Amino acid sequence: MRIVVAHSANEIGRLCAESIVDYLLAQGGDAVLGLATGSSPLETYKSLISIAKKQNISFRNVKTINLDEYCGLGPEHPQSFRYYMDKNFFSQVDIPEENIEFLSGIALDEEKECERYDRVIERRGGIGFQLLGIGGNGHVAFNEPSEKFSCGTVKVQLTQETIQANSRFFYDVSEVPVSALTIGMETIFHARKIAMIATGEGKAEAVHAMLHGPITPQLPASRLQQHEDMTLYIDSVLAGYLQKKYGEI
Numbered sequence: 001m002r003i004v005v006a007h008s009a010n011e012i013g014r015l016c017a018e019s020i021v022d023y024l025l026a027q028g029g030d031a032v033l034g035l036a037t038g039s040s041p042l043e044t045y046k047s048l049i050s051i052a053k054k055q056n057i058s059f060r061n062v063k064t065i066n067l068d069e070y071c072g073l074g075p076e077h078p079q080s081f082r083y084y085m086d087k088n089f090f091s092q093v094d095i096p097e098e099n100i101e102f103l104s105g106i107a108l109d110e111e112k113e114c115e116r117y118d119r120v121i122e123r124r125g126g127i128g129f130q131l132l133g134i135g136g137n138g139h140v141a142f143n144e145p146s147e148k149f150s151c152g153t154v155k156v157q158l159t160q161e162t163i164q165a166n167s168r169f170f171y172d173v174s175e176v177p178v179s180a181l182t183i184g185m186e187t188i189f190h191a192r193k194i195a196m197i198a199t200g201e202g203k204a205e206a207v208h209a210m211l212h213g214p215i216t217p218q219l220p221a222s223r224l225q226q227h228e229d230m231t232l233y234i235d236s237v238l239a240g241y242l243q244k245k246y247g248e249i
Contacts, residue, residue: 001211001224002231003249005239009199012233013043016131016195019231020044021051023129023193030061032128034188035089036141037066037081040133040197045089052093059095063124067132067141068182069103071110071155079169080105103153103181114153114181121153121187130191134198137161138206138219142182145218150184185223194230196221201241207234208246 006012024031035041051057066081075082082102090100101120107113121127132140137159143150144159157179158166167173188194198207210221211232217223224230234242234249242249 001227003211004231004233005236005249006233007236009043009235012197012199012235013041013045013047016041016044016197016233017047017051019195020048020129020131021055021057024057024062027128028061029058032063032065032124032126034127034130034183034191035064035066035085036131036133037068037084038133040199041131042088044131044197049089049092059093059099061099062095063099063101064090064095065101065121065124065127065183066103067188068180069105070177071105071179071181072177073105075102075104077105079175105177105181107181110155110181114155117153117181117183118187121183127187127191128193130188130194132188132194132196134196134203134206134210134221135162136165136202136206138209138221140185140188140221140224142180143185143188143220145220147217149186149217149220149223150182151186153181153183153187155179155181185217185220189223189227192229194224194227196224196230196232197234198232199235199238201237203234203238204241204245207232207238208242211249212246 069081073080142156163176167176170176209219215222
C-alpha cells in the first residue's frame with residue numbers, strides 16, 4: 001500500500017483527482033469508477049470538475065457505480081447519496097444519465113435490488129478505480145464490523161457509532177436512517193485500483209489498525225491490506241498524530 005501525506009484536504013483532493021484523470025486517460029476515457037460520498041471526497045470532486053473543464057476531459061464514456069445508499073431515502077431527498085452526487089459531481093460533468101448506476105433506497109424488494117446491483121457490476125466488468133473513505137470504526141462504505149467480510153451487495157444495520165457520526169449531515173440524530181444498502185468488501189477489494197482518503201485525528205485508530213493490525217471483518221478496512229494497487233491519502237494532522245501515538249504511520 002502506498003501512503004501519501006498531504007498538507008491539507010484540498011491537496012488530497014487535487015492529488016486524488018489527478019490520479020483519477022490519469023486512470024481515465026490510460027483507459028481511453030472508457031472506465032468504470034466506483035464513487036464514494038460524505039465529507040472525505042468532496043475536494044476530490046471539486047478538483048476533478050476543475051481539471052475536466054481546464055483540460056477538456058469528457059465523461060461521456062465513463063460509467064459510475066456508487067458504494068451505498070440509505071434505506072428509506074429517495075433520490076430527491078437532500079440527504080440521500082444520489083442527491084449528494086447529483087449536486088457535487090454528476091450535474092457538473094458530461095456523464096450520461098444511463099451511465100450512472102445507483103442503489104435505490106426505496107426499492108420495494110431490497111434483496112432483489114442488491115442482486116440487481118451485483119449483476120450490473122458484473123456486466124460492467126467490475127470496478128476499475130474505487131474512491132473510498134474510512135469510518136472511525138474501520139467501516140468502508142457501509143460495511144460495518146461483523147463476523148465475516150460481505151461478498152455481494154447487502155442490506156446492513158448501521159452501528160450507533162456510524163449513525164452518530166453521520167448525524168452531522170442531518171438536523172437531528174433521530175433523522176438518520178438506521179439501515180442502508182452497500183456493496184460488499186469483497187467487491188470493493190476486487191477493484192483494480194483504490195484510493196482511500198483519511199483526515200484528522202479521529203481516524204487515527206482505524207487507519208493504524210487497517211495498516212498494522214490483523215485482517216479481520218471486525219475492522220472491514222483491514223481487508224485492503226492485501227490489495228496490490230491501493231494508495232492511502234492522509235493529511236499532515238493525521239500523519240503527525242499517528243507518529244506521536246504509535247511511533248509510525
